[in-house]
Amino acid sequence: MSMQTLKPYLAEHPFLQGMAERHIELLVGCASNVRFDEGQYIFREGDEANEFYFIRHGKLALEVFRPHKGGIVVQTLKAGDVVGWSWLIPPYFRHFDCRAVELTRAIVLDGTCMREKCNEDYQLGYEIMKRFAHVMEDELLALRLQLLDIYGGTT
């Protein structure tokens, strides 16, 4: 798929709802199309974090590896979700493993390219930061709820 044909997919993605067209165009310049087969690892804990992904179809799992026991899934992500914000925060390393649970298609954005564009255009940077702040807030709330183990005790 050529870069330009990615524009409608990006514009439709919930993460980018309401984003100005000129900003979407800037994103297109850092975007490419990717596909992951079932079982394929997209990144591993400790890897450099130079990409993030907009999932179009399929499902990805974030895992923490436990010695002698293998990976435990801590979160699954699917169409409409965005994966990875470590590219925003130095020193840009991954904190989880990420595996495709099923055939998954996504648009990958190059983190280095995005950081450059955000530095050049602060408005774009602010828009991206705002959206990631929402994702982080949702994930933090979900994590707190998960930690409460609400179904463990009585209601």
Added chain:
Amino acid sequence: MAGLPEKDLVDTGGISGMIAPRPFVIRRIERDTADTFTLRLKSGSDRNGLHFEPGQFNMLYVFGVGEVPLSISGDPAKPQFLVHTTRVVGPVTGALHRLKTGDMVGIRGPFGKGWPVDEAEGNDIVVIAGGIGLAPLRPALYHLLAHRKKYGRIVLLYGARTPADILYRRELEKWRARFDLEVEVTVDRGDESWWGNVGVVTTLVPRSPFDPLNAVALICGPEVMMRFAVMALRKKGMNIDDIYVSMERNMKCGVGLCGHCQFGPKFVCKNGPVFSYETLKNLFNKREI
């Protein structure tokens, strides 16, 4: 069979069926999970069984032990069998768990105000259940599916602690295979056997395919989960008065007389257990209530 005191054998139905327990026989017991089981009961005397509305509950009396409120989890179109799904947490639910097929329990009810399934006609329906909270919602799902054409999209979002804690597995699989019902199940903690979603149930709300401006939400689960679910629905654009929750409070009489279940100015047994979130919003976060 558990001992049944003579004085408990009052079976008059009607108003006294609300005050005195009627005997029901356990016909079948299903062990749903390690701590949860489902009883299928038949009235000892009334062949018509017990008519109820989705979301209503009974007071279930384990003779010689005590009485507990339990939501009805069966099909409202099949009142000849009374179905209750129970999680063991203490003395009465524990005693209930020890009963066997053929044993008898006392039933008072049905009580309370259920899910607004008729008022919700014409809308999308989003059902959000957590843990044992799927039990009180199952009758609503039976009703929605039996009257499928009267509703828009129907979505069931269900969260459990682990894959082993998922209730009604076979039924969920059957529902998932339907084209007219969207079922999403998630667990807080996955294991090697689990290929589904991992994450709390509220994380399913943002991508769920319902129209927030034309939807009614029915929520049941731990109160914290319900609060977070309401937040997620409001973030998606739902109106607060289209959101319904089922509340639990300690109960004694079940008919609005004793005040045990008081929740602010409301009695959960009589004004609920299902409430519009709009009517509760000022009470929900108050710790002293």
